[in-house]
Structures are given as C-alpha cells and as structure tokens.
Amino acid sequence: MKVAVVQHTICENQIEWNLQQITSLFDQQSGADLYVLAETFATGFMAEDATAHADVQGARILSWMKQQACRLDAAVAGSVAMVDEDGVLRNRLYFVRPDGTFDYYDKHHLFSYAGETKDYVAGNRRVVVEWRGVRFMLQVCYDLRFPVFVRNHGDYDTIIYVANWPQKRRDVWQTLLKARAIENQCFVIGVNIVGSDKYCEYLGDSVIINAYGKAIAQCTSGEVGTAAAELDMDELNRFRRKFPVLEDAD
Template sequence: MSLRIAVLQPDIEWAAPERNLARFEPHVAACGADLLLLPEMFATGFCLDPARIAEPADGPVLATLRRWAADYGCALAGSVAVSAQGVFRNRMYFVEPSGRVSFYDKHHLFTPGGEAAAFRAGSRRTVVSYGGMRFLLAVCYDLRFPVWLRCRDDYDAILCCASWPASRREAWCTLLRARAIENQCFVAAANRIGSDPAARYAGDSVLLDFRGRMLAEAGAEECLIRAGFDPSAVGAFRKEFPAWRDADDFEMRIP
C-alpha cells in the first residue's frame, strides 16, 4: 500500500513565523497526505542571525506542527532554527499525528554562506519509521555529500528540506536524481520560491522514485505536489537489482 506524500513549495516571508504559519495552514489542511514535507527554516526563511529567529527546542513552531499533525491526521517534516543546550541548531523535525517527535540536526552546514559560524552541526543521522516506510532526514547542503546519505539497506526514502538558491538549481536537480539512483530509494525534496536578503529561489521541488524517475515536480510557483511511495515496490526493486550489496564498505568518522 502506498504512502501518500505531499511537498509544500511556498514563498516565505522573512523572519515572520506567525504570518508564515498562518498562511501555510490552509495548505496543510487540504494536503490529503499521510506525510507533508516543508522547506528548510520554513517559518522564518534561511536566516543566519539565529539570535533573532531561533526558538527553544520545544517552541511555538514545533507546537504548531504538533497541532497540525493531530488536527489534520498527517505527519509533518521540515527544519526550524532552535536554541538548545546553549547552541543554535538547524533542526529538522518529523512530527507524527500520535504526538511523537523525531529530529535531525543538520550535519553539513553551508560554510561558504556563513552557516557554520552561526550554528552547531549535528553528529548523527536520523532514520524515522512511519507508515511502513523508513525515512532518512536530510537538510539542503547534506545533498552534496553522498557518503553521509549512503543507504545500507537501512532506509527506503530520503526527505530533504532545503533553501536552495536559483543560481545553483542545476546542481539541485542533478544531485536529487543521483541520490535516488545510487541509493535505490524514493526522494521527497522541498525547496522554496521567492527571495530573501541573500538569494533568490526557483523552487524545483520534486518527488522521485527509486530509479530516479519523476513522480511529481513543481515549477517556480507556490504549490503543493503529491505522489505515492510504495514500500513494497522499493523492496522488490532492491531484491531484483541488488546493487546495494556491492557497495564499498566504509566507516564514517565524525569529528
């Protein structure tokens, strides 16, 4: 049975979480999905002044995600700037209708743009089991690092939330397909549109299957896209074409 996956591709008002959340809620209510993916820092935009926008680890944006999940019966995922244990994190939440919350702290911070100077990197991958599927959580720049995202038959789909600039849109589209193909997994990727003080964004959010084929794609407008992810289909494909068994073994050392 397929899991209904939706991706919201919005414009984001700069550093205005209450207005953004109010504008997004009708899309959440109407998504008709089992899981809805939102972009990176969806409540504020990709702001590198975390003292201005970060909330506590159990702050109002997470509370809103909890309420949406309970009210509309779908899981939600996306990243938020948080302040936890005295440091700032770019934290991707996965919130289930039951109230269960999982999170992933972005590991690859975008050093060229100053993110590594403003936030503390996470040190562990997060795989969430939900609806009969295993989801690896990833945030934006992580997409460029295939070793970090390498599947060892431990997940079925990648959820990637991003604020990926239009100037590098070819890399975005290419890397998403590459990660799907090399890991034989579904990919859901949520990017934003519009602009902020640092960049312009072209969208190009997608839902891909485990062969890298397009299931649904967005253009450069605010929209919601949907597709079904079938866990039995990805399992059958890996059994039929078990390329993952021939992958090079490695051990990851995290500083």
C-alpha cells in the same frame, strides 16, 4: 504511503504569516500521510531575528507542527532554528507525528559559504525514522552535496531533503536529487522554497523521485503549491531484489 511536498514562500521573520500560508497549503492537499516543508520554513534561512530569538520562536514553531500533525492525522517534517538543551543553536529537522511525539536530525553539513558555521553547531548523527511502514532518512539542504554520509546501508527507504536552494544552483539541485535516489536505490523527497530574500532568488523545483531517478510528483517551478505521490514499497522492494545494487555496494 501518500507524501505531499509543500512549496511555499518565506517572509523573513514573519512567523505567523508563514504558518498561516502553509496551513492553507496543507488544506489544498488533503489525505496525505506525511507533509514535508522547506528548510527553516517559518523564519527564513539565517534570519537575524530567528537566530537571536530561536529559543522562543523554535518552541512556537514546534508547537504549531504538533497541532497540524494532530489535525491532519499525518506526520509533518520541516527544519527550524532551535536552541537545544545545551544552549547552542541548531538547524533542526523535526519529524512530528499526530500524537505529538517527534524525532529530529541536526544538520550535519553546515553551509560555511554563507556563514552558517558562525552561529550554528553541526549535528553528528544519522537519523532514520519509521512512519507507517516507511523508513525515512532526514537531511537538510547542503547535506545533498555529500553522498558518503547518507550512503544507504539497507537502513532506509526514502531520503528527505529540505532546503533553501537558490535558482543559480538549480541544475545542481535537480541533478543531485536524482543521483541520491539512483545510487541509494530509494525514493527521494526534495522540498525547496520559491520567491526571494536579500540573498537569492528561489524557484522551488520541489519533487518526489523514485529509485529509478524518475520524478513521480513535482511542483510547478517558481510557483507556490503542493504535489503528492504514493510511495509504493512493494514496487521498491521488488526492484531491490531484482537489481541488488545495495548488496553490491562498497
């Protein structure tokens, strides 16, 4: 399983510009089975226009994800501000397959510090999707700080974290990604943006980490780009059998 992380900038509310940039980055990293984008990758986090027009914009972004998944013959994952069937706003992480089918996870831990709870409604379920022999747990940004919700019960192999994580909390991002990989004996994929918005500066530090807590692929800090790694399931399963952390868990 080849996974590519796509580290990009976000021009707030400039959906078409953002999607064009990301399409170009996809083409720089061909042949992956899965491409992972950041949180609210097409609009920016809590962008006012995205919140106000999430019904139309969310549908447009999901359509683009389906087109790209088909074109690349790969899954595409990333979060979108989306109005659901009940008319409420969700920070929704889509996992889209080449045939147009998809699963989704609604961000469970909304970022109250920045006011996300004022407009968005939290999800209440864990979501694991299987793709080409690998099971992925879907998570969004602030979820990274809450290990109990994501505790591995033997039901997944990889956690995906998509984020808009600021430079000033860079050490937390890097430390907790490693911790989640080690304690859950799994791969961790962390994708963050670069650049700046009216709130923060972002360095990216997008990375793929193995179950030993070691980075096996990473983007250059502060730069737009991609990185890719093979998720070796045979190696992961050998490690789990040899050192049965999950079987000994509380």
